[in-house]
Amino acid sequence: xxxxxxxxxxxxxxxxxxxxxxxxxxxxxxxxxxxxxxxxxxxxxxxxxxxxxxxxxxxxxxxxxxxxxxxxxxxxxxxxxxxxxxxxxxxxxxxxxxxxxxxxxxxxxxxxxxxxxxxxxxxxxxxxxxxxxxxxxxxxxxxxxxxxxxxxxxxxxxxxxxxxxxxxxxxxxxxxxxxxxxxxxxxxxxxxxxxxxxxxxxxxxxxxxxxxxxxxxxxxxxxxxxxxxxxxxxxxxx
Numbered sequence: 001x002x003x004x005x006x007x008x009x010x011x012x013x014x015x016x017x018x019x020x021x022x023x024x025x026x027x028x029x030x031x032x033x034x035x036x037x038x039x040x041x042x043x044x045x046x047x048x049x050x051x052x053x054x055x056x057x058x059x060x061x062x063x064x065x066x067x068x069x070x071x072x073x074x075x076x077x078x079x080x081x082x083x084x085x086x087x088x089x090x091x092x093x094x095x096x097x098x099x100x101x102x103x104x105x106x107x108x109x110x111x112x113x114x115x116x117x118x119x120x121x122x123x124x125x126x127x128x129x130x131x132x133x134x135x136x137x138x139x140x141x142x143x144x145x146x147x148x149x150x151x152x153x154x155x156x157x158x159x160x161x162x163x164x165x166x167x168x169x170x171x172x173x174x175x176x177x178x179x180x181x182x183x184x185x186x187x188x189x190x191x192x193x194x195x196x197x198x199x200x201x202x203x204x205x206x207x208x209x210x211x212x213x214x215x216x217x218x219x220x221x222x223x224x225x226x227x228x229x230x231x232x233x234x235x236x237x238x
Contacts, residue, residue, distance in 0.1 A: 039118040044111040062136025086110040149227040157235040172201040176220035186213040
């Protein structure tokens with residue numbers, strides 16, 4: 001084990017021990033016990049490169065050896081490799097315009113991985129504040145009332161920039177913690193294909209057959225479970 005890995009591991013253990021120490025641990029409020037906290041991801045777009053590098057190190061440290069997150073997706077090894085590539089691109093961008101383009105590409109790839117990891121942390125933590133914070137991510141309070149959420153409104157489909165791609169969107173629900181999506185070929189309307197859930201009120205549906213028509217639906221996830229499925233939207237793929 002190299003020194004950086006050892007230091008990260010030791011720091012992660014210290015963080016986890018601090019969280020479990022009386023007087024130091026973040027208190028479990030009723031809201032936390034009810035899973036009313038979610039992973040904050042706005043830093044992925046708002047932070048400067050320097051701040052994102054620092055924030056991502058905190059996440060790597062928090063996730064390392066953390067028993068609450070036994071199978072992170074993506075893996076920490078892949079995340080660290082992407083982070084190292086991003087840091088190299090940030091440093092190289094200072095010397096050339098081409099480097100700036102590469103930096104943007106590496107940042108996009110890295111933040112996409114962090115977004116996937118944030119979703120894993122959200123599910124694994126169950127919205128518990130202390131467990132969520134131990135990952136190194138920050139938390140935001142969900143303003144979710146008790147009770148079922150309404151089905152998302154204004155479900156719609158648009159064509160993507162490439163053949164075989166549709167973009168599904170709905171109106172954002174402030175109380176929703178995430179969105180679940182499904183789609184079907186109109187020729188087999190009861191054969192639904194489930195997509196990965198998202199934090200955002202939109203999702204890309206890829207690999208579709210040009211010339212075929214597809215229908216899609218979405219539902220919102222809240223403290224009382226999923227809402228009803230939305231109305232369907234239908235569109236032909238080009």
